[in-house]
Amino acid sequence: MRKHYTVAGHGFTVDAEDAVFTEMKQYQPFLDDKENQTLFTIRVQESVSPILFTENHRQEDEGQTMICGETSDGKTVLEYQLGDQAVGWLVCSHDFKEGDVYYRGRQRLFVVNNALMMMYTFITSDKLTTLFHSSVVSHQGKAYMFLGKSGTGKSTHSQLWLKYIDGTELVNDDNPVVRIIDGEARVYGSPWSGKTPCYRKVDYLIGGIVKLKQAPANSIRRMEAIEAYVALAMSISGMRWKKWMGDGLHETENQLTSSVPVWHLSCLPDQNAAELCHSTIAIQD
Numbered sequence: 001m002r003k004h005y006t007v008a009g010h011g012f013t014v015d016a017e018d019a020v021f022t023e024m025k026q027y028q029p030f031l032d033d034k035e036n037q038t039l040f041t042i043r044v045q046e047s048v049s050p051i052l053f054t055e056n057h058r059q060e061d062e063g064q065t066m067i068c069g070e071t072s073d074g075k076t077v078l079e080y081q082l083g084d085q086a087v088g089w090l091v092c093s094h095d096f097k098e099g100d101v102y103y104r105g106r107q108r109l110f111v112v113n114n115a116l117m118m119m120y121t122f123i124t125s126d127k128l129t130t131l132f133h134s135s136v137v138s139h140q141g142k143a144y145m146f147l148g149k150s151g152t153g154k155s156t157h158s159q160l161w162l163k164y165i166d167g168t169e170l171v172n173d174d175n176p177v178v179r180i181i182d183g184e185a186r187v188y189g190s191p192w193s194g195k196t197p198c199y200r201k202v203d204y205l206i207g208g209i210v211k212l213k214q215a216p217a218n219s220i221r222r223m224e225a226i227e228a229y230v231a232l233a234m235s236i237s238g239m240r241w242k243k244w245m246g247d248g249l250h251e252t253e254n255q256l257t258s259s260v261p262v263w264h265l266s267c268l269p270d271q272n273a274a275e276l277c278h279s280t281i282a283i284q285d
Helices: 018-023 025-030 108-124 154-164 225-233 243-259 271-281
Strands: 002-007 010-015 038-046 054-061 064-070 076-082 085-092 098-103 129-131 135-139 142-147 169-172 177-181 184-188 203-214 219-222 262-267
Touching (some): 002 025, 038 108, 085 108, 098 108, 129 243, 142 184, 154 203, 203 225, 219 271, 225 243
Parallel strands (some): 010 038, 038 098, 203 262
Antiparallel strands (some): 002 010, 064 076, 085 098, 135 142, 177 184, 184 203
C-alpha cells in the first residue's frame, strides 16, 4: 500500500503494509494526494537479518542511540538502538530520494518515525528547510520557539505560556519544521512531536527564538549575531560533513540569524519567567 504526505510544503511517500499505516496515526493530518510532488519515498519491511555497514558516527540521547555509517557500496545507513539492542535500520540511496526501512520486533513505529524524520532532514537541507529540536507556541498570529539541551525546560516553558499567557496555543513540542520562503521565516507543525501528542498542520511567521538556560533568577537579553548562529546550529541535526547538506544548513542558519531576533532567557520554571519572556519578545515584536 502507498500513501503520500506533505509537511511544510514538502511531500514524501511511504510504501508499507496496512498494519504500518494503522500505527501511523499522527501522520493523518498530513495526508495528501499530490504524489507528483514527492521528494523521497521509503519502503517499510520487517528485517530478516542485520544490515552490515561501517560506523562513522553515533549519537546517544536518553537511552536511544543512532549510529550512522556506510555500506560497502557507499549507501548511507542509520541504525536505531534502544538500550543496547538494534531495533531497525534506514538504508538511503545515494541521492537520498529513496530509503529502505527495516524494523525488528515491536518497535516498528519508533523506527519508521525516526527514519522519516532523518530522510526529511536530509532531502530538505538544501531547500532552506530544517527540523529544529524545539518546543513552539503561537500567540496572536506569530510563533515563538524555545531551544535548549534536553532537560533544559523547553516543554515546561511552553506549558507556562499556555497557562499564563492568554491566547497561546502549542504548535509542536519537539521537532517543528522551519522553512524560509522569499526571505520570510515560518515554522510548521509536523508529525514528530516527541512525548507530547501535538500533530498539527499549521504554520506561523516566527516572531522570536529563545534559548533557555536554568538559573536562580529570571533575566533575558538579545543575542548578538555570532552567538545566535551558534544557538541555532546546536538545535539542528544533519550530516554537515556532506558538503551539500552542510552548505544548505549554513545558508538557512544565516538567513534565520539575520531575519529573526534570537534571545537568551535565564529562568526559573515559574509564571514570572513566562511573563518576562512574553513581554520582551512578543509585545515588542
